[in-house]
Amino acid sequence: MIQREDLAAAASAGLLHYRQVDPLLVFLLQRDVLAKRQAMLAQSRFRPMGANSTSVLMAYLAGMLAMVTAALFAVLFTTRTAEVVGIGALVIFSLFYGAGALGLASWFRHRGFSAPVRILTALVIALVPVALYSLN
Numbered sequence: 001m002i003q004r005e006d007l008a009a010a011a012s013a014g015l016l017h018y019r020q021v022d023p024l025l026v027f028l029l030q031r032d033v034l035a036k037r038q039a040m041l042a043q044s045r046f047r048p049m050g051a052n053s054t055s056v057l058m059a060y061l062a063g064m065l066a067m068v069t070a071a072l073f074a075v076l077f078t079t080r081t082a083e084v085v086g087i088g089a090l091v092i093f094s095l096f097y098g099a100g101a102l103g104l105a106s107w108f109r110h111r112g113f114s115a116p117v118r119i120l121t122a123l124v125i126a127l128v129p130v131a132l133y134s135l136n
Contacts, residue, residue, distance in 0.1 A: 002028050056115045059108075063119025067126055070097055074130045090134035098124045098131075 007021040016024070077090055105120035 001032065055113075059113065059116040060119060063116065063123065066101070066120070067123050070123060070127060070130075073097070087134050091131055094127045094131035094134065098127045101127075 002025070004021065004025050007016070007025055008018075010016055011018045011021050073093065074090065077093060078087070081089070101120045101123045105117045105124075108116040108120070
């Protein structure tokens, strides 16, 4: 990285005028910032391997399967064990299932997959009515 002292040394050696030091330094700094910004944009546009349409479709199918499984477990739990264990256990089931879905969504988000994150977040939102029902 070029510093002002370097340009002042070049001016004292007679390679450029002293009044050109500051505009040249500003130009060089702006060019470096622009290059770094373009590198960051190129890096953010990078799609991780496996983020093609097949993996997105599989993520949607797995998310739907998780939602159906959660609904079936909730129905099975409320019809068979609500009288024995109590309806409060449904709150615990909803909280653990939701925490697992949020943990899995976080794992997918750190790896750059957006479709599974949206699906698992929808699963957590779908579990909210079950948890609210069990609190009543």
